[in-house]
Amino acid sequence: MRLSNLADYAVVTMCAAARHCGSARVSAAELAEETGLPAPTVQKLVSLLSRAGLLRATRGSGGGLQLARPAAAITLADIVEAVEGPIALTSCVEQGRHDCALEGSCNVRPHWTIVNDALRGALANVPLTQLSSPFASSEVEKQVRERVSTSLDTNGVLL
Amino acid sequence: MRLSNLADYAVVTMCAAARHCGSARVSAAELAEETGLPAPTVQKLVSLLSRAGLLRATRGSGGGLQLARPAAAITLADIVEAVEGPIALTSCVEQGRHDCALEGSCNVRPHWTIVNDALRGALANVPLTQLSSPFASSEVEKQVRERVSTSLDTNGVLL
DNA sequence: GCCAAATCAGACTGTTTCGTTCCGAATTGC
DNA sequence: GCAATTCGGAACGAAACAGTCTGATTTGGC
Numbered sequence: 001m002r003l004s005n006l007a008d009y010a011v012v013t014m015c016a017a018a019r020h021c022g023s024a025r026v027s028a029a030e031l032a033e034e035t036g037l038p039a040p041t042v043q044k045l046v047s048l049l050s051r052a053g054l055l056r057a058t059r060g061s062g063g064g065l066q067l068a069r070p071a072a073a074i075t076l077a078d079i080v081e082a083v084e085g086p087i088a089l090t091s092c093v094e095q096g097r098h099d100c101a102l103e104g105s106c107n108v109r110p111h112w113t114i115v116n117d118a119l120r121g122a123l124a125n126v127p128l129t130q131l132s133s134p135f136a137s138s139e140v141e142k143q144v145r146e147r148v149s150t151s152l153d154t155n156g157v158l159l
Numbered sequence: 160m161r162l163s164n165l166a167d168y169a170v171v172t173m174c175a176a177a178r179h180c181g182s183a184r185v186s187a188a189e190l191a192e193e194t195g196l197p198a199p200t201v202q203k204l205v206s207l208l209s210r211a212g213l214l215r216a217t218r219g220s221g222g223g224l225q226l227a228r229p230a231a232a233i234t235l236a237d238i239v240e241a242v243e244g245p246i247a248l249t250s251c252v253e254q255g256r257h258d259c260a261l262e263g264s265c266n267v268r269p270h271w272t273i274v275n276d277a278l279r280g281a282l283a284n285v286p287l288t289q290l291s292s293p294f295a296s297s298e299v300e301k302q303v304r305e306r307v308s309t310s311l312d313t314n315g316v317l318l
Numbered sequence: 319g320c321c322a323a324a325t326c327a328g329a330c331t332g333t334t335t336c337g338t339t340c341c342g343a344a345t346t347g348c
Numbered sequence: 349g350c351a352a353t354t355c356g357g358a359a360c361g362a363a364a365c366a367g368t369c370t371g372a373t374t375t376g377g378c
Binding site: 001007076108131 | 246247
């Protein structure tokens with residue numbers, strides 16, 4: 001039920017990378033210094049994020065990192081999935097997995113599907129642009145709360 | 160991001176226990192046989208669930224288990240918290256924990272609070288009575304979907 | 319064309335948590 | 349008082365995670 005530390009760090013790292021959108025190239029070492037995270041950890045993170053297609057890495061002298069997509073097109077769900085894999089509270093909601101012996105007759109499974117969709121929807125409705133907004137905490141919270149509630153209302157049944 | 164197996168098993172176990180609401184006492188061994196889970200695992204689960212106040216255990220010959228509260232008053236959130244502790248995606252949303260060095264100036268934290276509340280709300284809106292309903296899967300899913308969406312609408316901003 | 323600097327990418331090790339199993343304490347019924 | 353049956357807590361083994369390190373690749377300057 002708890003998110004892994006790497007996923008949490010990945011969000012902070014992406015948030016820092018989004019601030020350097022103007023100056024195209026940022027090194028992993030710079031991101032480490034800004035975020036206060038250990039440099040090797042940031043290196044591992046940018047590796048995962050690059051493989052997932054969220055960051056674009058250019059090698060060589062003067063190289064660095066930049067967002068592969070506009071910050072508005074990157075959500076919390078993207079970052080979490082890049083680090084932890086598909087969002088699946090239980091193994092039975094994961095596509096292609098059929099370990100559970102009960103399967104068809106299980107009454108609990110449909111509920112997990114709903115809850116899982118709710119969670120993923122909540123994550124997918126927080127874009128990276130909002131994460132790096134410089135407002136005060138209380139102000140940001142107010143904005144996010146409005147955004148999530150309206151998105152839930154819009155999506156309706158699907159959540 | 161994934162739920163622990165024990166939490167998943169706990170839901171199945173509680174679901175099985177709810178069906179024996181009439182016959183007050185059920186042994187852990189019986190529950191293990193019905194659910195197909197290993198008997199020692201079920202023993203550990205009932206221990207956790209009893210300590211959390213969801214099950215009432217009576218010792219001695221002829222003893223057994225029974226729900227401590229009506230099934231309608233037990234939700235997925237109760238069961239998950241009994242096994243895994245407080246629902247907290249990140250350590251910064253957990254009460255009494257202040258490990259993060261950023262703390263006050265963190266822009267990400269308010270977002271985690273919102274997402275965490277959304278998750279907890281989704282879990283708290285699924286009572287045990289609904290988990291043990293004998294309908295077909297598709298029918299159950301339809302009911303749950305309606306229930307969750309209406310609850311979201313009711314809670315409005317809070318979720 | 320070559321060298322050197324700087325970068326990312328993958329593999330490795332120690333630690334923590336999870337899952338499972340086992341054995342002991344307690345209580346009831348005969 | 350005895351025995352059977354039950355729960356409760358402690359211990360073991362396994363898997364995943366977090367963190368660190370070294371190597372492969374590319375660019376820029378000489």
